[in-house]
Amino acid sequence: MGEIVYVRGDATVPQAKGVKVIAHVCNDRGGWGKGFVLAISKRWQEPERDYRAWYRSRDGFELGAVRHVQVTPYIWVANMVAQRGTRTGSKGPPIRYDALDRCLAALGDHAAELGASVHMPRIGCGLAGGKWERVAPLIERRLCERDIPVTVYDQ
Template identity: 40%
Template sequence: MVVSHARTNNSLFYYKCDNIEFLKGCGQLYTEFDDGVATRQINIINNDMYSSSSLHDWNEDVGFLLYDGHIDSLDLSDSVPITQLEFENKWQEGIVANKSQINYLKGDASLPLEEQTLIIHVVNILGKWGKGFVLSLSKQFPFAKNEYVKWSKDKETFGLGEVQFVCVDQQRATFVANMLAQHGVRKNDKDHTTYIDYDALRLCLRKVARFALINRLSIQMPKIGSGLAGGDWEEIEKIINEELIYYKIKCTVFEL
């Protein structure tokens, strides 16, 4: 089993090629590399734009929309480095043309839909794991609970906005993200306090997005932060759209 924490990202590089050969002609290619791995790509041919962060995306004019490999195995002699801003401006054009959305399903978010899945949920800064979705999650993957409890004793890294990534099934590449975005815990049925910290949740989801992109993972979750944490789902959904869907990461929310 593998446990890691979100890293500070200083390994992002961007390249542009103006004369790339696709299946049905030449066009432009914009690629983002994170620690040498191609994480997002924009393919432009005949004024049509196809943006992707998934190895499964394919188009009959372009071919596969994301390079499956490491930057070291690429010939970038025809490419030029570009800024993150230039890439993001072009990416935003692409997501407007090919909008993604959250997939909603009924069921238990602790049961992975497929291999290469990241299950994300909100945990509190008190080190308490006891009610709600965590009961189902710890039944499926007790290692995720054990690592959270162990992490809660580390005062240097255990704080709002931090994320603990736990590999719970190496063979199926299944991970759990324990996201520290909740101040306290609900005391009783009459307690209507909002314990979710929206800023911390946003910061957690940014780290989740990078982890999912570089490890080629889809994401699934319960309606995070809107149950015992007392958050407003409309506000949380907006943050999910801005921090996960923006990157075209496959994202499924389970409703009981």
């Protein structure tokens, strides 16, 4: 079983050889304009364009769904819908841990199929309001236990 490796750096510049998947959390309202998505859009246009088209089409766009967008021959971006809206309300922060768990399971399947490593910031813990103590065990179960290398980037 692997473990999460923590490094300082930019998750949009993955520190590994071979195929890499950059994972991040998106909301279910079609909003793309704050947080880590800005760093993704600064580097590549395709993930935002795909997310917006997917949202408009409503074709499978729901909590727990993932779209994998290839941005270079060796880098994919996983748009994971695991956030209900964009603000904390009466039902707590926007993160939905059950949806994130489903996203990570699908991400694990895709990464295993590609033979890829996975790279991310502390997903779900910024604007989504999640707690890393709850997110990390999901990553360990869905990725590390499958021996998929995972690197988490702190700025």
